[in-house]
Amino acid sequence: MLTKKQLDLLAFIHKRVQRDGVPPSFDEMKLALDLRSKSGIHRLITALEERGFIRRLAHRARAIEVVKLPESLGGTPNAGFTPKVIDGDRPDGPPPAAAIQTQAAQxxxxxxxxxxxxxxxxxxxxxxxxxxxxxxxxxxxxxxxxxxxxxxxxxxxxxxxxxxxxxxxxxxxxxxxxxxxxxxxxxxxxxxxxxxxxxxxxxxxxxxxxxxxxxxxxxxxxxxxxxxxxxxx
Missing domain, CATH: 2.10.109.10 (Umud Fragment, subunit A)
Incomplete structure (x- = not known):
């Protein structure tokens, strides 16, 4: 689920990549979304990246790849989601201090x-x-x-x-x-x-x-x- 601003930015980036082959600049994103500063764009980009809709490529200017789209923009439901099957009984990483074994009792x-x-x-x-x-x-x-x-x-x-x-x-x-x-x-x-x-x-x-x-x-x-x-x- 995306906020309206996040959805608007994702749609703008996708449209520009489809049209020009490259994503828009941060200044162009700021103007398109009518934001007062580029810091708001940075927050939106980070949120979209963390939710798996876009990917930023390191060491390349204006390198943003659209990974998937929500249904409202023509994407496929559950695109990018693959259930994980883990063999064995070892976790992927150390559990946080608050993690405890789940028991059915109580x-x-x-x-x-x-x-x-x-x-x-x-x-x-x-x-x-x-x-x-x-x-x-x-x-x-x-x-x-x-x-x-x-x-x-x-x-x-x-x-x-x-x-x-x-x-x-x-x-x-x-x-x-x-x-x-x-x-x-x-x-x-x-x-x-x-x-x-x-x-x-x-x-x-x-x-x-x-x-x-x-x-x-x-x-x-x-x-x-x-x-x-x-x-x-």
Missing amino acids: AVDLPVMGRIAAGVPIEAINQMTHSVAVPGGMLAGSGQHYALEVKGDSMIEAGINDGDVVVIRETNVADDGDIVVALVEDSEATLKRFKRSGSSIALEAANPAYETRVLPSDMVKVQGRLVGLIRTY
Whole structure:
């Protein structure tokens, strides 16, 4: 699910690539979407890349490849998604500290409120898609809990892989180093490591391929903190 701005930008890039063979410049994107600065374009490009719609090619100017399109732009449903079958019992990476073994006993059903991929529209988090059984011991502390499906690889070095389900406790505060669901500019939710940097907030990916986003503190609202992870083999 894309925001209107993300969809508009993807459509503009696709149209220009089809017409000219090369993507538009950031200045052209800014004018096409009527944005005041190129920083907004950078955020939209990052969100589209993290959700797998585009790919940026390193060390090449204006190198953006459209990988897939949503249905509204003529794409194929579930394009780019391939179920993973993993042989054996070893995870792809070390689990985060909050991950525990799932047990059927004393399980609690939590709503899965869409997907998050270090950048997903908040609208997707406001709609329950299904529920998942979570060990009661994972839900320590006060406050409501919900789950999100992870899409992408921006947090792999924190042990969070594509296809994992993260368990989130609702809160509007976080300590440095917490992995949080952060709402950016009231329009985009992202799963990142939270750190304060003076009067700004740094949202750090756990993958060197992704840059840290440093934003004014009034542009970032904490929506919840990671308390657990569920992985299916």
